[in-house]
Structures are given as C-alpha cells and as structure tokens.
Amino acid sequence: xxxxxxxxxxxxxxxxxxxxxxxxxxxxxxxxxxxxxxxxxxxxxxxxxxxxxxxxxxxxxxxxxxxxxxxxxxxxxxxxxxxxxxxxxxxxxxxxxxxxxxxxxxxxxxxxxxxxxxxxxxxxxxxxxxxxxxxxxxxxxxxxxxxxxxxxxxxxxxxxxxxxxxxxxxxxxxxxxxxxxxxxxxxxxxxxxxxxxxxxxxxxxxxxxxxxxxxxxxxxxxxxxxxxxxxxxxxxxxxxxxxxxxxxxxxxxxxxxxxxxxxxxxxxxxxxxxxxxxxxxxxxxxxxxxxxxxxxxxxxxxxx
Amino acid sequence: xxxxxxxxxxxxxxxxxxxxxxxxxxxxxxxxxxxxxxxxxxxxxxxxxxxxxxxxxxxxxxxxxxxxxxxxxxxxxxxxxxxxxxxxxxxxxxxxxxxxxxxxxxxxxxxxxxxxxxxxxxxxxxxxxxxxxxxxxxxxxxxxxxxxxxxxxxxxxxxxxxxxxxxxxxxxxxxxxxxxxxxxxxxxxxxxxxxxxxxxxxxxxxxxxxxxxxxxxxxxxxxxxxxxxxxxxxxxxxxxxxxxxxxxxxxxxxxxxxxxxxxxxxxxxxxxxxxxxxxxxxxxxxxxxxxxxxxxxxxxxxxxxxxxxxxxxxxxxxxxxxxxxxxxxxxxxxxxxxxxxxxx
Numbered sequence: 001x002x003x004x005x006x007x008x009x010x011x012x013x014x015x016x017x018x019x020x021x022x023x024x025x026x027x028x029x030x031x032x033x034x035x036x037x038x039x040x041x042x043x044x045x046x047x048x049x050x051x052x053x054x055x056x057x058x059x060x061x062x063x064x065x066x067x068x069x070x071x072x073x074x075x076x077x078x079x080x081x082x083x084x085x086x087x088x089x090x091x092x093x094x095x096x097x098x099x100x101x102x103x104x105x106x107x108x109x110x111x112x113x114x115x116x117x118x119x120x121x122x123x124x125x126x127x128x129x130x131x132x133x134x135x136x137x138x139x140x141x142x143x144x145x146x147x148x149x150x151x152x153x154x155x156x157x158x159x160x161x162x163x164x165x166x167x168x169x170x171x172x173x174x175x176x177x178x179x180x181x182x183x184x185x186x187x188x189x190x191x192x193x194x195x196x197x198x199x200x201x202x203x204x205x206x207x208x209x210x211x212x213x214x215x216x217x218x219x220x221x222x223x224x225x226x227x228x229x230x231x232x233x234x235x236x237x238x239x240x241x242x243x244x245x246x247x248x249x250x251x252x253x254x255x256x257x258x259x260x261x262x263x264x265x266x267x268x269x270x271x272x273x274x275x276x277x278x279x280x281x282x283x284x285x286x287x288x289x290x291x292x293x294x295x296x297x298x299x300x301x302x303x304x
Numbered sequence: 305x306x307x308x309x310x311x312x313x314x315x316x317x318x319x320x321x322x323x324x325x326x327x328x329x330x331x332x333x334x335x336x337x338x339x340x341x342x343x344x345x346x347x348x349x350x351x352x353x354x355x356x357x358x359x360x361x362x363x364x365x366x367x368x369x370x371x372x373x374x375x376x377x378x379x380x381x382x383x384x385x386x387x388x389x390x391x392x393x394x395x396x397x398x399x400x401x402x403x404x405x406x407x408x409x410x411x412x413x414x415x416x417x418x419x420x421x422x423x424x425x426x427x428x429x430x431x432x433x434x435x436x437x438x439x440x441x442x443x444x445x446x447x448x449x450x451x452x453x454x455x456x457x458x459x460x461x462x463x464x465x466x467x468x469x470x471x472x473x474x475x476x477x478x479x480x481x482x483x484x485x486x487x488x489x490x491x492x493x494x495x496x497x498x499x500x501x502x503x504x505x506x507x508x509x510x511x512x513x514x515x516x517x518x519x520x521x522x523x524x525x526x527x528x529x530x531x532x533x534x535x536x537x538x539x540x541x542x543x544x545x546x547x548x549x550x551x552x553x554x555x556x557x558x559x560x561x562x563x564x565x566x567x568x569x570x571x572x573x574x575x576x577x578x579x580x581x582x583x584x585x586x587x588x589x590x591x592x593x594x595x596x597x598x599x600x601x602x603x604x605x606x607x608x609x610x611x612x613x614x615x616x617x618x619x620x621x622x623x624x625x626x627x628x629x630x631x632x633x634x635x636x637x638x639x640x641x642x643x644x645x646x647x648x
Contacts, residue, residue, distance in 0.1 A: 132338050135576065135628045140583035147605045147613060151353045234465055241467045242590050242602055261471055269475060276468045284463035
C-alpha cells in the first residue's frame, strides 16, 4: 500500500500520465501481452490440436469479406483460425523476447561490471570482444549462430529445443549493448566516495560490485532494456522468417508471416497481414515506451 | 613565425605521426586476430558438422574406400595440424568443395557476390538520395507539419521488419498493381567470367526496384535521424550565423557551410552500416528469391552444405573486417581524438 501511495505521488506517474503516446503505447503493450499469455483461454480454438482443425476450412477469408466464413480473421492453409494462431504466436514471440533480454542483461551486466571494476587487461580484452561482436551487427551474429546450431543439431531435434535455442542465440548476439552501457556507468561510479568508503571498511570487491555499484547503474540499463525487448522480438521474427527460428508446427509471429507469404500470390493476404500488423504494433509500442522512458530518465536529453 | 616556434611545431608534428602509425598497426593486428578467430570458428564447423568425404564422393561409397580417402585427406591428423592446413587453404581461397554444386565453395560464393553487392549498391543510392534532403529539411524546419510527419514515419519505419516491408511492396506493386516483377533478378548481362550484372538491362533494373527499396527501408530512418541531428547541431554554430550575416545565398549556406560539416559522422556510421546491410540482404534476398550470397547461404544451411556455409562465413566476415578497419583508420586519420582515447 505504501508503495502504491508513493507511486501515486511520484513524478514518474505524473509525467507518464501527461504523455498520451506513452499511455496509449502502454495500454496496447499490456493488451497484446495479456492476450498472448491468456491464449489458451481467449482463443476460439486450439490451432495445434488436430482434432479441432478441419482442412475443409482452409484459406477462408476474414468474416467481414466472406459471409460463409465463421472465422473473424480467416484461416490459413491448414484450416487453422488466424486469430488463434496470432494469440499463440504472440505468446511465443513475447516469451522469446523477454527470455533473450534476460539472458543479454545477465551476461552483459556481469561482464560490464567485471570489466569496469577490474579495469586493466581484463577490461581491454572483454571490451575488444564486445567491439568486434558489435561491428558484425547483431543480426549477422544471430543468423550465423542460428545456422551453426541448426546444422549441428539437425532439423528434427531442433524443433523441440527451438525456444531455449532462440533465447540463447539472441541473448549471445546482443550482450555487448548491456556490457558497454554498464561498464560506462561503473567507470563513473567507481570514482565516487561511497565506493572508496566501502573499500576502506574492507568489504570484498564482489560485494562492492553487486550491492553498491550495481544498483547505481540501473537507470541506463532500464532505458536500453525496453528497446532491447523490441529488438529481440524483431530478431526472433527475422530468424523465424528465414527458417532459422520457430518451426511452423509451433509458430511465433515471424513463422506465421513466413508460412503466410507462400500463399500471398494466390490472393490470401490475410494469412500474412494480420500477424504482420500485430508484430509491428508490438514492436512499435514497445519502442515508443522505450523512447518515453529514455526521455524521462535522462533529463539531459532535450526532447524536441 | 619565430624559428624556435617553428622548430617546436615540426617537432610535435613528427611526434604525432608515431601514434597514428601505431594506431594503424594495432588496428590491422586486431583485424588479423578477428580473421584468425573466424577461421577457428569456420574450421570448428567443418570438423564438427561437415564430412569432406561425402562432399567429394557422395554417400554411395564403401566403408574401406571412405577410410582410405579420409586418411588421404589427412582427416586423422591432430586438430591443430588440420587447422593450419585449413588456414593455408583459406589464404589461397580454397575452402573445400560444395557438396551440392560440386564446385569449389569459394567460387560459388564469388559468383553470387555481384548480385548481393548490386543490391546493396542500389539500396545505398536510394538511402543517399532520400535521407540527405529529408534530413536537412527536417532540421531546418523542425516544426513544419511535413517534418513532424516524416519523423513520426521514421519511428514507425524502424519498427517494421524488413521482410514485412518487402512483402507489402510485393503485394501492392507486383500482385495488386502488377507494375513491377516480384522475384528473381530478371535478364542479366555477363560482364566477366564471374560477374553477371542486372544493372545494364531494363528488365534487370525493374527487378532491382522493389528489393532495393526494401533493403534501404531498414537504414533510411537511422540516416534521416542522424543527418537531422547533426544538421541541427551545425545550424547552431557561429560560422553559420556569420555566413548568414555575410548575406550568402540560403542554399549555399545549407549545403556548403552546413551539410559539409555533418559528413564526417554520417560517413563513419555509413561505413559501419554497410556491413549491417549485408546481414539484411539475407532477409531481402529470401523474400525476392534474389540469387545472391544470402540466398545461397540459407540454401546451404538447409542442405547442410558445410563447405558453402563456411565459405560464406569467411567471405562475409572478411568483408566486415575490411570495411570496419578501413572506416576506423580513416576516422583516426581525420579525427585525432580517436587515436588518443584508443591508446589508453
């Protein structure tokens, strides 16, 4: 209760409510994410239960175009309800996005802390690795990792481990973003007096890093985290689209678009368009929230 | 100038050459290190996943024959020895035989490279032609309705994945309106033994339009924002006020005095993003069935054509390293700050 009261009086909430774009984006993100996670409850049918799909229903147009169709957003080539596949797909996409960012953050914050605090040769080596990896563009790294993993495990076994695998690929591809940000703030914090005080008391350096420095580096971490979730969802969609991501049997939004693309030439645009719209909406609103958060947490930036 | 002062100035300038030389050497050493790491990764993929015997003779060969071949190919040697052999081959452009194409993997990649590079070139032209005027306009008139629309559009633009842009373009311009072809490279002309260009025929150029627009859409928002931000900063500078006070023509002030000074950051970012564009060609080429390196790479993954996969990795890795090293060195030459902070 005390926390809620503090939040109500805080400047954060005040500034948030004054920004219609931020509020609107927040509502859309929350709606999409809850809809995704409640997919088994909300979806008209379970698209992965063969008993519930009828091949005779395949490639039906959305309900407002085709009067015979009982499916709000139409069906795909196997007769699965598009609305249901989108709900399930959103869940997979969001899950991978959050998981990948958690992994990136864990790796990046750990490496950034050690690099910034230890300095010297450790710092030089770790940051060189981060530089080199960043210079390769995270997409390229993710595509290569995906290709190598898939070639190693083979497509058959790969389908079962696709989710943790994608989290690992995107997490490994993007950790340098976090490592650089955290390192920069650690370098600034390290010189401050409270760190010296902690050292004088004789605290072990591990404790100083985790309990004293780390909490003070959280602001920039929060700023990039939001945008990183959007990036991770986009990377996942891209990987799935080129066939290195989620299999068609357990699709994310990206693989839904991929499977729909094959039917776009026969005029069945709805199989591609609706997952695409949801994907863009999800990424766009997360990005807009990230922009707002950056402007709020970083008052030095003048918003023009 | 006083003799003493001149002496001092020559002295310092000769001193300054050394850090620059050291910077270049260090940067090249780093590039070589990265290429070595790439070669280790490529070698690891080859030994862990690939099967050179199958690449050579296929699957229908007896076990004894296989054992004899793998002894002959040196597959029973210790790994470091094999790696050195791999490296020696790679330096001469020999990365093994492509299982599917029955040809040297590097040759397959090199034949597909022009298609990808033409696509990247066309996209770069679009980026330059669109982002510079739009960026300058948005900086000069930040409050105009059109600039707000353009900046809002750029936020939406970064949130649309490139393959979705490509699909939308195909649907509108190829399927719905039927104005432009939707896949392939169209008619090509053979320039040299390995370079077939689509830039010289009308059909080839028409096929290039949609893929190039899609590819450029990834980078356009970034460059518009960058040019706008840099231009805004420059517009505040004293020399711009001075130029205006002198009564120079407005467009001359903007282009010669203003825009020229935004070029350094723009070119640096541009150089690095050129590498990123190569990554995005994989996506664009998939959508448009564009027979380039990225397309062949994904096919190689599907067919478990390890040699081809490794050849792509090494070739693209090499391109990234060369571009990044060149950009860093040029930037170091132009901007002394980098040399100093880089030294530490």
